[in-house]
Amino acid sequence: MFDSITPDTLRATGSLKWTAIPGTIGMFVAEMDFGVPPVVSECLRARADSGAIGYLPRRMADDLREATAEHMSAAYSWKVEPASVFLFPDVLAVLRETLRHLVPDGPVVLPTPAYMPFLTVPAEEGRELIEVPSLVEDGRWVLDYDGIDRALSGGGLFILCNPWNPVGRVLDRDELAIVEQIASDNGATVFSDEIHAPHVFDGVHIPYATISERATRHTVTATSTSKGWNTPGLKVAQMIVDEPFRDTIATPAGLIEGQINTLGVEAATAVYRDPGEWLATVKAELDDRRHRVAEGINSIPGLSTFVPEGTYIAWVDASGLADRVESPVRFFREHGVSLTDGAHCGTGYEKYMRLIFGTTGPILDEALERMTRAVASLD
Ligand SMILES: Cc1ncc(COP(=O)(O)O)c(C=O)c1O
Structure with a gap:
């Protein structure tokens, strides 16, 4: 149902998520890339x-x-x-x-x-x-x-x-x-x-x-x-x-x-x-994405997260990068993925990031790949 969604089609909509920080995959604002229900x-x-x-x-x-x-x-x-x-x-x-x-x-x-x-x-x-x-x-x-x-x-x-x-x-x-x-x-x-x-x-x-x-x-x-x-x-x-x-x-x-x-x-x-059908389809997508995001993040040295039980948001602990990266959110933005700075979510969370995964499998995979490559580039 969402196969035709690509970064290009999303950028063409002019949405905040896809235009605010050019050249990056927008994962900082709580919107999904799935459009709206037909209703x-x-x-x-x-x-x-x-x-x-x-x-x-x-x-x-x-x-x-x-x-x-x-x-x-x-x-x-x-x-x-x-x-x-x-x-x-x-x-x-x-x-x-x-x-x-x-x-x-x-x-x-x-x-x-x-x-x-x-x-x-x-x-x-x-x-x-x-x-x-x-x-x-x-x-x-x-x-x-x-x-x-x-x-x-x-x-x-x-x-x-x-x-x-x-x-x-x-x-x-x-x-x-x-x-x-x-x-x-x-x-x-x-x-x-x-x-x-x-x-x-x-x-x-x-x-x-x-x-x-x-x-x-x-x-x-x-x-x-x-x-x-x-x-x-x-x-x-x-x-x-x-x-x-x-x-x-x-x-x-x-x-x-x-x-x-x-x-x-x-x-x-x-x-x-009429809440049903579209929501069920989107939930099936997100159910896949929440496991994929946890697996992907936990395989990147220095990052960790738990599988979200609800929402389309993952909370990523980047403190494992602390000795090499001053601001994790700036670091990943420079490598093409825009996340929310954990510092905005409360005192003491400077080494955390909020990742919105309400997107397609290929886009999430690309974001995880960029993050993997970014951390590998530190070696
Ligand atoms: C927990 C929570 N509350 C409230 C809001 C605000 O939503 P809205 O501006 O659509 O009312 C958001 C948006 O991301 C949210 O995640």
């Missing part, structure tokens, strides 16, 4: 043909609330009331409005490594950020529960990212239950970013808010079709909250709803009502 292109084409690209009508917003609830029920057996779904342009807008209106006091507690903007948005909102470095146990990244408990002792907002960008973990019920206990004990709110939920390979995605009644009440869930179905440029995300957050956020969310892209709402509604 998205068809509905966008139909709307363009109709010329009806006006401000967002209330009826369409309500339709997306309903479609979101239907999808959460069908995909995760999560009963969400449409009135609990609020629309924002993106997940970071959900976070900002959470900080402004739902959790106006206390620190923001963030397990690292983390999605880069989670490290900068709290300060932009005038808030204290407490980073809690995560641990590696039995060959996988795990949360440092004691560290999180200490950081949350004064309450505040805990940012949970599950599936976890950048380490690719999918937290299981026991892990989520520990988070729930800590948040409840400390009277904290949990911001649960579940944007990567459609891409789970090992285990299942469990919406954090479904873990218990306490979790339902203390959680702000943020999600979007943007990762699963590759639509980030359409700018629409969903916040899901229960009472009493619902009443507090209704007015600010209502004001922001006017900024949302009408086309994005139409596409997200269509995807939630």
Whole structure:
């Protein structure tokens, strides 16, 4: 299905991923190289043909609330009331409005490594950020529960990212239950970013808010079709909250709803009502790629990674190159592969890199070959 995709066809689209750093394979931004599902292109084409690209009508917003609830029920057996779904342009807008209106006091507690903007948005909102470095146990990244408990002792907002960008973990019920206990004990709110939920390979995605009644009440869930179905440029995300957050956020969310892209709402509604076939095809591709990326990276001297359980992101430890390479990300960019600098994912991760593997087999192989050759050139 994706055989015709090549670096040339991707560059010709003019996408950020393929044009921002010329001469390199773009693996630094969380987009996939697989285009969008037919349901998205068809509905966008139909709307363009109709010329009806006006401000967002209330009826369409309500339709997306309903479609979101239907999808959460069908995909995760999560009963969400449409009135609990609020629309924002993106997940970071959900976070900002959470900080402004739902959790106006206390620190923001963030397990690292983390999605880069989670490290900068709290300060932009005038808030204290407490980073809690995560641990590696039995060959996988795990949360440092004691560290999180200490950081949350004064309450505040805990940012949970599950599936976890950048380490690719999918937290299981026991892990989520520990988070729930800590948040409840400390009277904290949990911001649960579940944007990567459609891409789970090992285990299942469990919406954090479904873990218990306490979790339902203390959680702000943020999600979007943007990762699963590759639509980030359409700018629409969903916040899901229960009472009493619902009443507090209704007015600010209502004001922001006017900024949302009408086309994005139409596409997200269509995807939630028809999520299946394309997603299954893409997941089969990614399932192959996640093993291929781990095998390839682990065969390069000085680099290591774990097989991601979810997402299309691999977290690569390049500390084995430390005595020969000052900045791994600059080094690999000079050798034709653009990755994300781990330093942007939290303090102390300068020797790590984030690799987006949502691409075709031949392109991933070429990137791994370039990285292999780059390291060999150090000898
Ligand atoms: C974990 C996570 N959260 C949020 C976002 C932001 O997505 P969007 O801007 O489409 O809402 C991303 C994008 O890469 C992400 O990986």
